[in-house]
Amino acid sequence: MSELPPIPRPEQQPLPPAGGPRRIVLPPHRERARRPRSVRAREWVRRNLFPSWRGTLLTALAAGVLGLIAAGVIAFVFFGANWEVITHNRWLLFAGGFPREEAWRLWVSIAVVFGLIGLAYGTWSSLGRRDHLFVLLVGGFVIFLMAHGGAEIWSSVYFLIAVGCMYLGYLLTYQLPRATSSLRTLQVRVVGGLLILALPIVLLLLLVGGDVGIRSLDGFVLNLVLAPVGIVGGILIGIPLAVGRASSLKSISWTCTAYIEIVRGAPLLGWLFVALFILDDIIGGDLIIRAMVVMAVFTGAYMAEYIRGALQALPRGQYEAGQAVGLNQWQRTRLIIMPQALRISIPPMVGQAISIWKDTTLVTVILPLRELKGNADSAISQFEFTPDRIEAYVFVAVIFWIVAFMMSRISQRVERAQGVGER
Amino acid sequence: MPDERSPADIIAESAGPKAAVATDRSPSAEPDELSPRLANARDMIVTEHVDKWFGDFQALDDVTLNIKEEEIVVILGPSGSGKSTYIRCLNRLEEHDAGRIVIDGIELNEDVRAMQAIRSEVGMVFQQFNLFPHLSVLSNITLGPQKVRHVPKLEAEALAMQLLERVGIPEQADKFPAQLSGGQQQRVAIARALAMQPKIMLFDEPTSALDPEMIKEVLDVMQELAESGMTMIVVTHEMGFAREVADRLVFFDEGALVEQGTPEHFFTNPREERTKLFLSQIL
Numbered sequence: 001m002s003e004l005p006p007i008p009r010p011e012q013q014p015l016p017p018a019g020g021p022r023r024i025v026l027p028p029h030r031e032r033a034r035r036p037r038s039v040r041a042r043e044w045v046r047r048n049l050f051p052s053w054r055g056t057l058l059t060a061l062a063a064g065v066l067g068l069i070a071a072g073v074i075a076f077v078f079f080g081a082n083w084e085v086i087t088h089n090r091w092l093l094f095a096g097g098f099p100r101e102e103a104w105r106l107w108v109s110i111a112v113v114f115g116l117i118g119l120a121y122g123t124w125s126s127l128g129r130r131d132h133l134f135v136l137l138v139g140g141f142v143i144f145l146m147a148h149g150g151a152e153i154w155s156s157v158y159f160l161i162a163v164g165c166m167y168l169g170y171l172l173t174y175q176l177p178r179a180t181s182s183l184r185t186l187q188v189r190v191v192g193g194l195l196i197l198a199l200p201i202v203l204l205l206l207l208v209g210g211d212v213g214i215r216s217l218d219g220f221v222l223n224l225v226l227a228p229v230g231i232v233g234g235i236l237i238g239i240p241l242a243v244g245r246a247s248s249l250k251s252i253s254w255t256c257t258a259y260i261e262i263v264r265g266a267p268l269l270g271w272l273f274v275a276l277f278i279l280d281d282i283i284g285g286d287l288i289i290r291a292m293v294v295m296a297v298f299t300g301a302y303m304a305e306y307i308r309g310a311l312q313a314l315p316r317g318q319y320e321a322g323q324a325v326g327l328n329q330w331q332r333t334r335l336i337i338m339p340q341a342l343r344i345s346i347p348p349m350v351g352q353a354i355s356i357w358k359d360t361t362l363v364t365v366i367l368p369l370r371e372l373k374g375n376a377d378s379a380i381s382q383f384e385f386t387p388d389r390i391e392a393y394v395f396v397a398v399i400f401w402i403v404a405f406m407m408s409r410i411s412q413r414v415e416r417a418q419g420v421g422e423r
Numbered sequence: 424m425p426d427e428r429s430p431a432d433i434i435a436e437s438a439g440p441k442a443a444v445a446t447d448r449s450p451s452a453e454p455d456e457l458s459p460r461l462a463n464a465r466d467m468i469v470t471e472h473v474d475k476w477f478g479d480f481q482a483l484d485d486v487t488l489n490i491k492e493e494e495i496v497v498i499l500g501p502s503g504s505g506k507s508t509y510i511r512c513l514n515r516l517e518e519h520d521a522g523r524i525v526i527d528g529i530e531l532n533e534d535v536r537a538m539q540a541i542r543s544e545v546g547m548v549f550q551q552f553n554l555f556p557h558l559s560v561l562s563n564i565t566l567g568p569q570k571v572r573h574v575p576k577l578e579a580e581a582l583a584m585q586l587l588e589r590v591g592i593p594e595q596a597d598k599f600p601a602q603l604s605g606g607q608q609q610r611v612a613i614a615r616a617l618a619m620q621p622k623i624m625l626f627d628e629p630t631s632a633l634d635p636e637m638i639k640e641v642l643d644v645m646q647e648l649a650e651s652g653m654t655m656i657v658v659t660h661e662m663g664f665a666r667e668v669a670d671r672l673v674f675f676d677e678g679a680l681v682e683q684g685t686p687e688h689f690f691t692n693p694r695e696e697r698t699k700l701f702l703s704q705i706l
């Protein structure tokens with residue numbers, strides 16, 4: 001061995017400075033990006049709207065169609081429509097038979113949820129100009145709706161306070177450092193824990209004590225409770241189903257597969273019929289509870305499939321590295337596989353969440369439960385409002401859109417926030 | 424970890440004597456070719472007549488190879504010759520179909536607890552690093568000690584920092600794997616394996632996925648580890664490393680162990696035609 005040539009040893013490389021911000025030196029060609037704003041705007045318009053005579057024609061056509069639609073909408077909203085059907089029935093639409101003297105429970109719940117959204121945004125993301133604009137528009141819309149005519153003036157104040165809670169939560173967490181540290185870990189744990197506790201807390205607030213019970217859930221409040229219960233319940237059912245379907249034990253994997261395929265084989269409408277008739281004989285219970293069970297069971301089958309897809313997408317090396325470190329199967333699943341699989345499956349799960357959100361209206365159709373759309377039906381069945389059904393349904397559609405839009409925005413943020421540590 | 428060691432000890436007692444007997448009549452070890460520093464070392468890894476089948480494809484064919492404590496063995500061979508399969512059998516990422524594998528006196532068999540005991544004694548470094556992308560570098564390293572060995576968090580973190588120091592990247596502790604270069608990731612992977620305080624380290628082509636300028640930083644860490652007295656099995660095509668660091672080279676072809684000997688033997692007068700052909704292609 002002695003006469004063999006030695007391997008050259010490397011020189012110790014200097015360590016890069018720990019942490020500290022590094023100065024970024026722009027290469028010279030970046031100067032072009034600093035042309036005056038107006039020039040850049042003109043450039044953008046030319047390139048994106050009028051690139052050629054054919055493009056110009058299409059732009060003009062699109063502008064014409066959009067203009068017509070906008071004119072029609074404006075004419076309807078501000079001149080043609082009679083919004084009294086909404087303002088007159090706003091409590092009916094919002095909470096229906098929820099006892100008025102217990103309304104504080106609703107406002108506290110909304111404030112809690114808004115506060116948590118603020119905390120979460122401050123912890124993992126940030127509010128941009130568009131978010132503030134969205135809050136301003138939606139908040140203005142809601143407050144105008146409440147304050148109009150003066151009868152619900154206090155409700156608009158409560159809503160303002162809830163929005164304030166959101167910004168308070170945001171300001172509380174946004175200032176804290178983002179870099180990995182024990183303080184950051186604590187913050188993430190606390191906010192994450194609060195998010196997990198949010199649904200139980202809200203349910204407790206809405207359903208326990210005083211003059212309220214499961215039957216008090218009515219109107220928009222019912223949609224707002226049904227959907228999260230279905231989504232959270234669906235995820236809780238979906239995780240073990242996905243793991244079970246991937247199990248090597250055939251009895252387990254076949255059972256899980258059967259559940260998933262049977263549930264996905266029929267529409268939610270059909271399962272709500274089951275809740276109405278069959279579940280009545282088996283578990284009984286209030287119709288709302290049965291609806292919640294069906295929603296969770298139904299969503300669970302879809303969530304399971306998304307999670308299973310993510311499990312399969314994980315490289316084998318992740319399982320093997322866990323094995324090589326000595327983790328047992330339960331630890332591998334809990335610490336390595338599931339956290340990654342859940343992250344991967346967030347986008348399809350949000351899609352499912354939005355879909356179940358809209359499907360909460362089905363409980364009116366099948367079960368005689370009075371959610372937002374059902375109460376809109378009752379509003380227009382009042383004699384003086386029968387001509388105003390378009391107004392009522394447009395309103396319902398806008399409300400549903402606002403919530404669905406928020407869900408999709410938040411999920412985009414979640415995806416972006418987890419960019420670090422991906423790939 | 425008394426609760427984890429006790430079943431292993433029981434197996435060790437039953438396997439120990441047999442293992443000793445087996446070594447004596449081992450056909451392929453040529454004592455005159457072993458480094459003198461290992462002359463009196465005990466057998467750390469005993470593999471006898473190991474077969475492995477994937478369906479009706481035989482990936483390992485009657486492999487017999489005993490490795491001494493503190494020995495550095497480099498496995499060579501063309502792609503598909505069963506090198507990975509062999510070392511993956513050693514920590515039971517693959518189950519062998521016939522023959523015997525005894526690691527540090529513990530026989531690998533159906534016993535799950537023996538397997539767990541082995542896995543916490545055998546560290547493995549993969550070609551693709553396989554770091555946990557959702558955990559920080561520090562958490563990647565502390566995960567095993569905390570969850571398997573039940574080391575308290577602070578202690579595990581102190582150990583992890585020591586190891587990062589040892590592989591030369593303590594300043595990266597709070598980053599995520601995706602933020603590191605390939606060479607840094609592989610060094611974290613080595614630190615992660617070392618955190619379990621293994622007696623044996625397996626390396627499966629640890630530098631094959633690296634850009635050329637990063638290969639050396641990983642090989643240096645491995646060489647330092649070898650000099651510290653670790654028992655190591657390294658699958659690699661880095662002939663410089665094999666020549667400088669290995670006590671013994673082993674050549675695999677078509678699932679079989681074709682030839683073994685000191686680096687000197689391999690680079691001056693290899694015996695088998697297949698070895699000569701392979702070396703002529705790779706050197």
Ligand SMILES: Nc1ncnc2c1ncn2[C@@H]1O[C@H](COP(=O)(O)OP(=O)(O)O)[C@@H](O)[C@H]1O
Nearest residue numbers: 477480482500501502503504505506507508509
């Ligand atoms: N899980 C598996 N299933 C089927 N065949 C496999 C599997 N793993 C490895 N093989 C086959 O076994 C042979 C040996 O593979 P491997 O040990 O990875 O070779 P090497 O590491 O020497 O390149 C190859 O032909 C490979 O295709």
Ligand SMILES: [Mg+2]
Nearest residue numbers: 506507508628
């Ligand atoms: Mg290989």
